[in-house]
Amino acid sequence: MSEAIGNSDECQSGGCQCGHIRYLAPRKPLALYICHCTECQKQSSSAFGISFTIRRDTFKVVQGHPAFWTRQTASGHTLECAFCRNCGSRLWHQSSGYLETLNVKAGSLDEPVDLTNAVHIWTSSKLPGVDIPDKALCYPKEPDA
Numbered sequence: 001m002s003e004a005i006g007n008s009d010e011c012q013s014g015g016c017q018c019g020h021i022r023y024l025a026p027r028k029p030l031a032l033y034i035c036h037c038t039e040c041q042k043q044s045s046s047a048f049g050i051s052f053t054i055r056r057d058t059f060k061v062v063q064g065h066p067a068f069w070t071r072q073t074a075s076g077h078t079l080e081c082a083f084c085r086n087c088g089s090r091l092w093h094q095s096s097g098y099l100e101t102l103n104v105k106a107g108s109l110d111e112p113v114d115l116t117n118a119v120h121i122w123t124s125s126k127l128p129g130v131d132i133p134d135k136a137l138c139y140p141k142e143p144d145a
Helices: 038-044
Strands: 013-017 020-024 031-034 049-055 059-065 066-070 078-083 090-095 101-105 118-119
Touching: 020 049, 038 049
Parallel strands: 031 118
Antiparallel strands: 013 020, 020 059, 031 049, 049 101, 066 078, 078 090, 090 101
């Protein structure tokens, strides 16, 4: 486990909507994505999903036991989606194509994230009327790792 988990200045907490599942994650992500793919639209019941990418070894569940739902991705990987059995909140995703990282659903963090420098992905599926900042880094699909 990374030392970031033990230092409250370098880690942050999050969890599900009902509070049954709680976790610790580093404050600084490897990347912050706003994903406009149709899967994120369905999962979030919104225009996009927000993912906070971190190394798997810097993440720790400190309360509760998530359930997992698995699906295939457009790139052919298997995506394990962690959620709370009680309230249904989606918490993080881990992909068979990216074994070193996981993507925390940024809305599950206790403190709001700053989206100023977020990378917009799958913009080819962006809903009409959603404005992306002019200076934002964008990809029509998933960026190369």
